[in-house]
Amino acid sequence: MxxxxxxxxxxxxxxxxxxxxxxxxxxxxxxxxxxxxxxxxxxxxxxxxxxxxxxxxxxxxxxxxxxxxxxxxxxxxxxxxxxxxxxxxxxxxxxxxxxxxxxxxxxxxxxxxxxLQRVGGELCFECHQESRKEYPASHAPFAEGQCSSCHAAHGGDDHRLLKDAGSGLCLDCHEDNSRLRGKHLDRELTTVDCLSCHNPHGGEKPSLLRVVSHAPFSEQNCQVCHAEAQGIDTCLQCHASALASFNYAHNHLGIQGEGNPCVSCHDPHVGDRSGLLPNNVGTACRDCHADTFARQEKSLHKHGNWETCTDCHQLHGSNDVVMLKQGHQVCNVCHDQHKAFIHPIGEDARDPRNQQPMD
Ligand code: HEC
Ligand code: HEC
Ligand code: HEC
Ligand code: HEC
Ligand code: HEC
Ligand code: HEC
Ligand code: HEC
Ligand code: HEC
Ligand code: HEC
Ligand code: HEC
Ligand code: HEC
Ligand code: HEC
Ligand code: HEC
Ligand code: HEC
Structure with a gap:
């Protein structure tokens, strides 16, 4: 006892x-x-x-x-x-x-x-293999394994576990002085979103800019957008032809009222992938579609790669419900075998309750 x-x-x-x-x-x-x-x-x-x-x-x-x-x-x-x-x-x-x-x-x-079980970044790379990258130019705190200078290892209020979602993350170490402002159109840096241009882990060049560059930005033609044109016209001066792709029953054109709807998804300067979008496309959608994300995060089972929204949605516009690419056919692109034995769907199988095609 x-x-x-x-x-x-x-x-x-x-x-x-x-x-x-x-x-x-x-x-x-x-x-x-x-x-x-x-x-x-x-x-x-x-x-x-x-x-x-x-x-x-x-x-x-x-x-x-x-x-x-x-x-x-x-x-x-x-x-x-x-x-x-x-x-x-x-x-x-x-x-x-x-x-x-x-x-x-x-x-x-x-x-x-x-x-700690392991030293510096090794602790994290144990589970985050995909983030273990050798960049031609690594950001010093990333290369030195000071992951906790930006990430809160236990939890935070930001989905990327950032200690600060704004410029405070960077201005803790980088001084907001006239020299640095000089590289940034002389703006006051405290309100600037540093992550829209810089990759916090590393890049191709010491400037750590994200790798896919918009032609007028890499040509240093800042004026073409920053001088006169405003709102959507900033983009339409060169991309007038893009308007046609919004001309559908469901579209993303009116989403920002007076502001420029194009930059709510595209970064006007640089991106991580084609289309001037972030690596994780979902990042561009999260703020406006918080409900959809909240539901996914509560789910036990998620569709693989679901944050690559462009796999299924056509985001300028579409006549199909919820802006799916080719309606329900979008699933067949990857699940080709399934279409041979599923319940009939589509135009020829109408839901008797509302006469809509089954999806
Ligand atoms: C007479 C030998 C002996 C003594 C004394 C002893 N243990 Fe153990 N213990 C073992 C053996 C044998 C195992 C199983 C093999 C192993 O894991 O090393 C074990 C396993 C364990 C485990 C792992 C259990 C598991 O499920 O894997 C814990 C925890 C543990 N002992 C704690 C203690 C604590 C605390 C004390 C002191 C209060 C203690 N032991 C004293 C022999 C001993
Ligand atoms: C019986 C009380 C007690 C329990 C249970 C306990 N700790 Fe601690 N822990 C302490 C004390 C006391 C310290 C030293 C004071 C401090 O640093 O907060 C400490 C320190 C630590 C530290 C800091 C070490 C450092 O280098 O500063 C870590 C990390 C830690 N504990 C993790 C854990 C984890 C993980 C568990 C559960 C597996 C745990 N503790 C359970 C009492 C406890
Ligand atoms: C602060 C809490 C804490 C204290 C104090 C503590 N242990 Fe443990 N111990 C743990 C935890 C948590 C694990 C399980 C670790 C894991 O699952 O990897 C563990 C695992 C073990 C194991 C199994 C090891 C293994 O690798 O499977 C042994 C044996 C053991 N403890 C013995 C002891 C002995 C002996 C003492 C006193 C000298 C002691 N523990 C004190 C928290 C504690
Ligand atoms: C034991 C495994 C494990 C370790 C160790 C670990 N993580 Fe994670 N981490 C995860 C898992 C699992 C997720 C959730 C991923 C998901 O939902 O896709 C995650 C999520 C994250 C996220 C959010 C972004 C995302 O991919 O969802 C960041 C940032 C992150 N971890 C950074 C770190 C850092 C920094 C360290 C080291 C201090 C670390 N992790 C250590 C397992 C781990
Ligand atoms: C200077 C700040 C900073 C440092 C240092 C840093 N990170 Fe990050 N990390 C970020 C930001 C910001 C993101 C969000 C993605 C983006 O903006 O490209 C991120 C994203 C991540 C993710 C999510 C997957 C991804 O790549 O989007 C993981 C995992 C991660 N970091 C792990 C680490 C590890 C491990 C270290 C240390 C070796 C580290 N980070 C150091 C700022 C940092
Ligand atoms: C993903 C890795 C990871 C997990 C999981 C984790 N920690 Fe930590 N923890 C760290 C790191 C890294 C630090 C170092 C502090 C820093 O760099 O911000 C730390 C620091 C601490 C400290 C000391 C400093 C402080 O914040 O008080 C304690 C205590 C602690 N952890 C306890 C825990 C306990 C208890 C759990 C489980 C509920 C836990 N940790 C889970 C990575 C982790
Ligand atoms: C923990 C401190 C720390 C944090 C936080 C931090 N940096 Fe750095 N950064 C450094 C150090 C150290 C260097 C390399 C030394 C230098 O050249 O100033 C560096 C270098 C850079 C460079 C390259 C400078 C050059 O001269 O080539 C850029 C760009 C940069 N950081 C941007 C950022 C951005 C954007 C953030 C926020 C996401 C950030 N940093 C957060 C410490 C930090
Ligand atoms: C509009 C895109 C953009 C934004 C937003 C941005 N930067 Fe930059 N940053 C640049 C460009 C372009 C350079 C210059 C690269 C060159 O001269 O090679 C640069 C250079 C830098 C440098 C290196 C300066 C040097 O000494 O050469 C640092 C450090 C830096 N930025 C930090 C930040 C911080 C901190 C923020 C947020 C407060 C931020 N940047 C926001 C585009 C941007
Ligand atoms: C294709 C159009 C376009 C080009 C080219 C362009 N910008 Fe921008 N920039 C914008 C838009 C749109 C915004 C967001 C609205 C605003 O704050 O004015 C912006 C914002 C900024 C910001 C503030 C970022 C923030 O998060 O608050 C900086 C700094 C900046 N641009 C610097 C530059 C520099 C330096 C160049 C040239 C190397 C440049 N821009 C070229 C369209 C452009
Ligand atoms: C001065 C002319 C000009 C302006 C203004 C301009 N762009 Fe571009 N844009 C280009 C050129 C040139 C390309 C590269 C050729 C191509 O792929 O069509 C391009 C490519 C793109 C791409 C595709 C990149 C890829 O990976 O295929 C997107 C998305 C884009 N621009 C969005 C915008 C947005 C949003 C705006 C407004 C903020 C804008 N552009 C303003 C000239 C411009
Ligand atoms: C709801 C998000 C969203 C909005 C708002 C948006 N786009 Fe796009 N855009 C995308 C996506 C997603 C792609 C496809 C990127 C990929 O997969 O490469 C794209 C592709 C493009 C391309 C590349 C050429 C093409 O059609 O494939 C251009 C140019 C472009 N958009 C311009 C614009 C312009 C101009 C606006 C504003 C009138 C705008 N976008 C508004 C999400 C958006
Ligand atoms: C600035 C806010 C904003 C951003 C950013 C945004 N959306 Fe939307 N989205 C909306 C609004 C508002 C609607 C409703 C439009 C309508 O029905 O006319 C909508 C509609 C949709 C729909 C159709 C939903 C339905 O019920 O018909 C889908 C799917 C969608 N968005 C996906 C995305 C994806 C994926 C992204 C990121 C690439 C994104 N959105 C970015 C505001 C936004
Ligand atoms: C595998 C295909 C697929 C991917 C990937 C995908 N969606 Fe969807 N999404 C759908 C389908 C199918 C529906 C219709 C679901 C329904 O009717 O319940 C839908 C519905 C929606 C809706 C309407 C409201 C809701 O929540 O049902 C929004 C908003 C939306 N998706 C946004 C997104 C965003 C943002 C992403 C990326 C982060 C994304 N989707 C990725 C297939 C996809
Ligand atoms: C871009 C390719 C792609 C598209 C488009 C796609 N899927 Fe998937 N789907 C996958 C992959 C890959 C997996 C396996 C994911 C995993 O194991 O995590 C999967 C898994 C599934 C599963 C789970 C099956 C299982 O065996 O676990 C279902 C159900 C599913 N998808 C339904 C759909 C539906 C419904 C659509 C259309 C709205 C769709 N998928 C569109 C690639 C796709």
Whole structure:
């Protein structure tokens, strides 16, 4: 039989829950568990005070690795400040949301500060292989693995886990002075969206501009857009022919009232991919279609690559419902075999309730 008395004692500003007089217990555990596995540059405080039973039940537990509670709840019993800090965040980083603190932290001891599993960017690349890129010109903090200078590893209010969604992200390190303004039409930089032109990880050139450049921008013909023309005319002076592609029952032409509707999707200067769009096309749509994103984020199952909206939607305009490319036929482009054995759909299969083609 064991008797636990729960006492709370403040230690380094935290409340630690100790179970009984445990000071000698680690020694008992160490008779079989190699103490070397619990040493390192950084030793977790409860290990330093030899309190194995702060986290483990010695005999049996409902939780794996004989933990007293589910991992995240266990950590939060002592790390209340962190629990409070992330409670109100809109976006939690997936591994934390799933309760796996140990995917990034070692619970006992580590060679890295903050008990991290791996050093710098290696911690992140373990799961984000696709972001491990060698750029001809890497941005210094990216190359040096200072991912946390821009990203909030636990969670934040921005879907990219950015610590600041505006220019504050950059102006923390880059000074808003006349020299820098000189490169940017002398604008006050605090209100400028730096990410619309610069790739924060790296680029082809030291200027870190996104790789697909709009002809008049790369030709330094800033005046053609910044001098006189306003609103949609800024674009129509060279792209008048694009208007025809909006001339459909469902279209995106009137979306911005007096402003320029073209730049709500296209960046007038540079992009990551053809069409002067961001790598993740969904980024351009998120603000206006927040409901659609909220529904997707709640879903357990998502269509693969769903953020490449252009796979299915024709975004200037279309006569088909929800601006699908070729209506329901769009699915056949990739799911070719399916069309042979599905329920009849299309013009020849009308829904008797509303006479619409089945989709
Ligand atoms: C008499 C030897 C012995 C002692 C003493 C001992 N253990 Fe173990 N423990 C083992 C063995 C054997 C295993 C299973 C093999 C392994 O994982 O190393 C194990 C496994 C574990 C595991 C992993 C359980 C799992 O599900 O993978 C934990 C956690 C653990 N022990 C904690 C403790 C703690 C805390 C103490 C001290 C209160 C302790 N042990 C004392 C022998 C011992
Ligand atoms: C702060 C909480 C905490 C304390 C204190 C703690 N552990 Fe653990 N321990 C964990 C967690 C969390 C895991 C599971 C890690 C994982 O799943 O990767 C774990 C896993 C283990 C394992 C299994 C290792 C493995 O790789 O499967 C052993 C053995 C173990 N602990 C022994 C101990 C001993 C002995 C002590 C005291 C010296 C101790 N623990 C103190 C949180 C703690
Ligand atoms: C995706 C990786 C990742 C996950 C998952 C994660 N952390 Fe962290 N954590 C970090 C990094 C990186 C730091 C270093 C602080 C920084 O650079 O902002 C850190 C710092 C900390 C710190 C010390 C500084 C602070 O913010 O208080 C604590 C405590 C902490 N984490 C606890 C947790 C707990 C508890 C969980 C699970 C609920 C967790 N972490 C999940 C990456 C992670
Ligand atoms: C029994 C209380 C207790 C539990 C449970 C606990 N911690 Fe801690 N942890 C502490 C104390 C005390 C410190 C040292 C004070 C501080 O830095 O906040 C600390 C420090 C840390 C640090 C910072 C280390 C550094 O280098 O500054 C991290 C990261 C951390 N804990 C993660 C975790 C994770 C992950 C869990 C769950 C597996 C966990 N803690 C569970 C008490 C606890
Ligand atoms: C244990 C695996 C794991 C680790 C380690 C990890 N992440 Fe993540 N991260 C994920 C998952 C899973 C998602 C959600 C991806 C999704 O929904 O497509 C995610 C999402 C993100 C996002 C949001 C953008 C996106 O692709 O959805 C950013 C930014 C991010 N992680 C950065 C980091 C950084 C920086 C680190 C290192 C501090 C890190 N991650 C460590 C698993 C991990
Ligand atoms: C200077 C700020 C900054 C630094 C440093 C930084 N990131 Fe990012 N990261 C961003 C921004 C901003 C985005 C959003 C995508 C964009 O704007 O191109 C992003 C996007 C991401 C994504 C989402 C997928 C993608 O590429 O869009 C991941 C994953 C990621 N970063 C991981 C990392 C890792 C790992 C490191 C460290 C090696 C790191 N980031 C360093 C600013 C930064
Ligand atoms: C953690 C600090 C830090 C943050 C945050 C940061 N940078 Fe940097 N940046 C640097 C350092 C260091 C260099 C390389 C030294 C230098 O040339 O000034 C650099 C270089 C650059 C360069 C190339 C300069 C040149 O002379 O070739 C550009 C462009 C740039 N950063 C843009 C940005 C943008 C845009 C952001 C925000 C998304 C940002 N930086 C955020 C530290 C930072
Ligand atoms: C309209 C597109 C655009 C926007 C928005 C933008 N930049 Fe730039 N940035 C440029 C161009 C073009 C250059 C010059 C490249 C050259 O001279 O080779 C540049 C150069 C830079 C440099 C390097 C300056 C040097 O010393 O050579 C830094 C640092 C920088 N920008 C940071 C920022 C920051 C911070 C923001 C947001 C406050 C920002 N940029 C917004 C286009 C932009
Ligand atoms: C194809 C038209 C076009 C060209 C060419 C162009 N711009 Fe722009 N630029 C715009 C539009 C549209 C905006 C957004 C409306 C505004 O703020 O004036 C903008 C905004 C900006 C901003 C503010 C960005 C922000 O997020 O607030 C800067 C800085 C800028 N442009 C610099 C330049 C520079 C430098 C050049 C030439 C190298 C240039 N632009 C060429 C159309 C253009
Ligand atoms: C001075 C003439 C001029 C102006 C003004 C202009 N463009 Fe362009 N645009 C071009 C040229 C030249 C190309 C490259 C040739 C081509 O692909 O048609 C181009 C290409 C594009 C592309 C296609 C890029 C690709 O990858 O195929 C888009 C999208 C675009 N412009 C959007 C805009 C938008 C939005 C505006 C208004 C902010 C605008 N343009 C204003 C001349 C202009
Ligand atoms: C709702 C988002 C959205 C709006 C608003 C929008 N576009 Fe597009 N545009 C796209 C997409 C998506 C593509 C296809 C890009 C791709 O897949 O390469 C595209 C393609 C283009 C192209 C490349 C040539 C082509 O037709 O394939 C031009 C030029 C262009 N748009 C100009 C404009 C102009 C001018 C406006 C304003 C009158 C505008 N766009 C408004 C999303 C939009
Ligand atoms: C500036 C705001 C804005 C942006 C940015 C925007 N949309 Fe829209 N979108 C609208 C509005 C408003 C409508 C309704 C138009 C109508 O029905 O006449 C709409 C309609 C749609 C529809 C048809 C929905 C229906 O119920 O018929 C689809 C699909 C769509 N948008 C997808 C996208 C995609 C994908 C992007 C990004 C490439 C995007 N939108 C960017 C405002 C926006
Ligand atoms: C695999 C094909 C496919 C992809 C990829 C796709 N959609 Fe759709 N989308 C559809 C279909 C089919 C509907 C009609 C669904 C319905 O009627 O319930 C639709 C409906 C919509 C609607 C109407 C309102 C709603 O939520 O149902 C919007 C807005 C929309 N999509 C935006 C987007 C955006 C933004 C993206 C990219 C981030 C995207 N879609 C990617 C197929 C797709
Ligand atoms: C650009 C190609 C593409 C288009 C267009 C497309 N799909 Fe898909 N679809 C895929 C891929 C690839 C997968 C597998 C994704 C995965 O495994 O994550 C998939 C998976 C699915 C699945 C899950 C099937 C399974 O076996 O798990 C369904 C259901 C589906 N798609 C329906 C649709 C419908 C309905 C449409 C039309 C609105 C559509 N798809 C359009 C490429 C596409």
């Amino acid at each position: 064991m008797f636990f008395s729960r006492l709370k004692i403040p230690l380094f500003g935290l409340v630690i829950i100790l179970f009984g007089a445990t000071a000698g217990l680690a020694a008992d555990c160490y008779t079989c568990h190699d103490p070397a596995a619990f040493q390192g540059q950084v030793v977790h405080e409860p290990i330093a005070v030899k309190n194995c039973l702060a986290c483990h039940a010695p005999h049996v537990s409902r939780h794996e690795k004989l933990l007293l509670q589910r991992e995240q709840e266990l950590c939060f019993t002592c790390h209340e400040k962190l629990a409070a800090a992330i409670a109100g965040k809109k976006v939690l980083h997936a591994p934390l949301r799933d309760g796996r603190c140990s995917s990034c932290h070692k619970p006992h001891a580590a060679e890295q500060k903050y008990l």
